[in-house]
Amino acid sequence: MQTQPKLVSESLVIEGGVPLRGSVYVSGAKNAALPCMAAALLTASDCYLENVPDIADVESMAQVLQSLGAEVERLSRSSLRINAANIVSLSPPSELVAQQRGSFLVMGALLARFGWAACSPPGGDVIGQRPIEVHLTGLEALGARISRQDEKFVADAKGRGLRGSLLFLDYPSVLGTENLLLAACLARGKSLIVNAACEPEIVCLADMLNKMGANIRGAGTHTIEVEGVAELSGATHRIIPDRIEAGTFAIAAAITGGEIDIFNANPAHLHSLIYKLRETGVQVEESDSMLRVASNGELHSLSVQAVPYPGLATDLQAPVAVLLTQARGVSYVHERVFDNRLLYISELRKMGAEVISTGTTAIITGPTQLVGAHVRALDVRAGAALILAALAARGTSEVSDIYHVDRGYEEIDVKLRRLGATVARIPQPQR
Numbered sequence: 001m002q003t004q005p006k007l008v009s010e011s012l013v014i015e016g017g018v019p020l021r022g023s024v025y026v027s028g029a030k031n032a033a034l035p036c037m038a039a040a041l042l043t044a045s046d047c048y049l050e051n052v053p054d055i056a057d058v059e060s061m062a063q064v065l066q067s068l069g070a071e072v073e074r075l076s077r078s079s080l081r082i083n084a085a086n087i088v089s090l091s092p093p094s095e096l097v098a099q100q101r102g103s104f105l106v107m108g109a110l111l112a113r114f115g116w117a118a119c120s121p122p123g124g125d126v127i128g129q130r131p132i133e134v135h136l137t138g139l140e141a142l143g144a145r146i147s148r149q150d151e152k153f154v155a156d157a158k159g160r161g162l163r164g165s166l167l168f169l170d171y172p173s174v175l176g177t178e179n180l181l182l183a184a185c186l187a188r189g190k191s192l193i194v195n196a197a198c199e200p201e202i203v204c205l206a207d208m209l210n211k212m213g214a215n216i217r218g219a220g221t222h223t224i225e226v227e228g229v230a231e232l233s234g235a236t237h238r239i240i241p242d243r244i245e246a247g248t249f250a251i252a253a254a255i256t257g258g259e260i261d262i263f264n265a266n267p268a269h270l271h272s273l274i275y276k277l278r279e280t281g282v283q284v285e286e287s288d289s290m291l292r293v294a295s296n297g298e299l300h301s302l303s304v305q306a307v308p309y310p311g312l313a314t315d316l317q318a319p320v321a322v323l324l325t326q327a328r329g330v331s332y333v334h335e336r337v338f339d340n341r342l343l344y345i346s347e348l349r350k351m352g353a354e355v356i357s358t359g360t361t362a363i364i365t366g367p368t369q370l371v372g373a374h375v376r377a378l379d380v381r382a383g384a385a386l387i388l389a390a391l392a393a394r395g396t397s398e399v400s401d402i403y404h405v406d407r408g409y410e411e412i413d414v415k416l417r418r419l420g421a422t423v424a425r426i427p428q429p430q431r
């Protein structure tokens with residue numbers, strides 16, 4: 001893949017107040033595609049990934065893999081071939097690793113296959129403390145020596161290899177669980193990952209690894225058992241639908257008083273959001289791979305908590321908070337996963353929202369008529385939330401620094417336009 005991540009400064013200019021109607025096709029999940037791309041490093045054979053989203057984070061992960069010597073070929077807009085037969089480096093450049101957080105997954109995969117890996121701490125959104133102890137402690141328990149060389153962490157199991165072990169996670173970290181799964185499936189003997197994260201993206205990764213010949217049981221629960229195997233082969237694997245993108249469009253229907261059919265979604269991954277949407281008065285119909293979301297604009301206030309899966313996803317916390325600016329009464333939104341994920345509130349207040357933040361809780365009084373304003377996307381989900389606010393607002397809004405949103409949403413402006421929204425992408429004006 002040749003394209004650079006789209007880190008150019010662009011804005012979306014949105015004329016609000018139009019009820020969105022029609023259908024939208026959800027792309028593959030960013031947070032499942034990234035670990036599955038890392039899994040391809042575990043074998044010298046071809047891996048084929050389908051339903052891969054065409055987003056900046058996938059591009060930058062491709063660059064990380066290419067920097068190691070892997071071939072990454074886009075066979076179509078949504079499918080990739082990855083071949084890691086000729087790995088030439090076990091240490092990706094820090095500037096590529098810094099572009100996102102999934103890049104740190106190369107650590108577990110390289111260590112498992114080659115017995116050594118070095119990687120600087122990963123980048124990612126500014127949403128609070130984002131330690132990596134769970135990753136490092138787990139790799140150590142598998143027999144790697146962890147040290148620090150300049151800015152990079154080094155994991156060394158040369159000559160000894162990894163051996164299966166009890167891996168207790170202090171916190172059910174999503175990427176931490178994925179890194180340890182990648183490492184444990186080529187370790188000698190059995191590993192038990194206790195207090196594992198159980199997000200659907202972990203099940204997607206485990207399914208791919210099992211297709212490659214790994215022996216993993218219990219993914220999707222808090223206890224995962226991995227019986228190490230000597231080697232893995234290639235596989236073809238389909239990335240699950242992006243539950244956060246599906247949730248964002250569900251909220252777009254609700255906040256504009258419209259009706260949207262959301263295709264290529266998995267309602268089973270969205271129970272917590274669907275429950276909360278119904279509680280606030282939104283109509284949601286579900287079938288196997290589709291959601292129909294409709295609202296007449298009359299919403300009730302709510303209390304919600306963003307917690308690990310299967311609770312309401314922290315990645316939907318900001319979009320839900322924006323929806324609740326349109327609900328009658330006082331709503332409480334508690335962020336329980338990250339300690340600084342309410343920064344978008346100051347932007348939302350510029351649009352007239354009545355919101356106060358007490359650190360990790362937003363207290364929202366509604367309904368408020370939001371008004372168009374210039375606001376900045378501060379991270380991928382906060383940016384999506386402000387786009388939702390702009391769709392509901394009276395007048396014109398400009399959401400700038402849209403590259404944050406492009407990291408995780410495939411052509412959000414194009415998809416919104418197809419639903420009737422008035423959205424234009426413009427070069428960011430110099431201010």
Ligand code: EPU
Pocket residue numbers: 030031034101102125129130131132133134135171172173174175176197314315337338339380381408
């Ligand atoms: N944590 C620890 N110790 C660790 C690691 C994490 O205490 O060693 C804590 C963090 O401080 C945080 C909590 O665990 O409070 C959650 O962090 P986690 O490690 O689970 O997050 P992550 O794996 O770095 C992934 C997603 C995020 C998503 C979170 C939570 C990817 C690439 N990123 O991050 O997605 O918010 O899980 O579900 O999978 C996004 O897509 O916008 C995004 C930020």
